[in-house]
Amino acid sequence: MNNFQKLSETEMEVMEIIWATDHPITSSELLEIFARDKGRKWKGQTMATFLARLVEKGVLIITGQQGRTNIYEPCMSLEQYRSQEAKNLLETLYKGSVKNFLVTLYDGNDLTVEEIAELKQWFSQKEAKK
Known part of the structure; x- marks a missing residue:
C-alpha cells in the first residue's frame, strides 16, 4: 500500500465496529450499532459518506448488494x-x-x-x- 491514507478518528471508529463485527455489514446495521452502542443517531447519507471514503482509502470493499444497499467487508485487518x-x-x-x-x-x-x-x-x- 504505497498510497497509505491515515483514517480520521470517526473513520477509525466505523472501521473498529466493522472489524469487531466479523461478518459483512450494511450501512443500516452500522447506523443501528452507532445508535444503540454509542448513542449517536446519524443520517444514512452521513454513514454513506464515511463508507465511500473508507472504500476510497482502500480499507473497505463493496462485496455485494441487498436490494439497493451495499454490503461492505474490510480488505485489511x-x-x-x-x-x-x-x-x-x-x-x-x-x-x-x-x-x-x-x-x-x-x-x-x-x-x-x-x-x-x-x-x-x-x-x-x-x-x-x-
Whole structure:
C-alpha cells in the first residue's frame, strides 16, 4: 500500500465496529450499532459518506448488494492497518529510522532496566531471524 491514507478518528471508529463485527455489514446495521452502542443517531447519507471514503482509502470493499444497499467487508485487518500506519509515521517523521523514533520517544524519559532488557531481547530475536 504505497498510497497509505491515515483514517480520521470517526473513520477509525466505523472501521473498529466493522472489524469487531466479523461478518459483512450494511450501512443500516452500522447506523443501528452507532445508535444503540454509542448513542449517536446519524443520517444514512452521513454513514454513506464515511463508507465511500473508507472504500476510497482502500480499507473497505463493496462485496455485494441487498436490494439497493451495499454490503461492505474490510480488505485489511486492524493489525494490517496499524502496521501500515506505523510504517507511514516512521517514514514521514523519521525518514524510516527506528533509532531516531526511539530516541525521540524515550529521550528524557527513563526506561526501566526491565524495559531495556525486553527491547534488547526483542532486537536480538529479530536479528537472529535474518
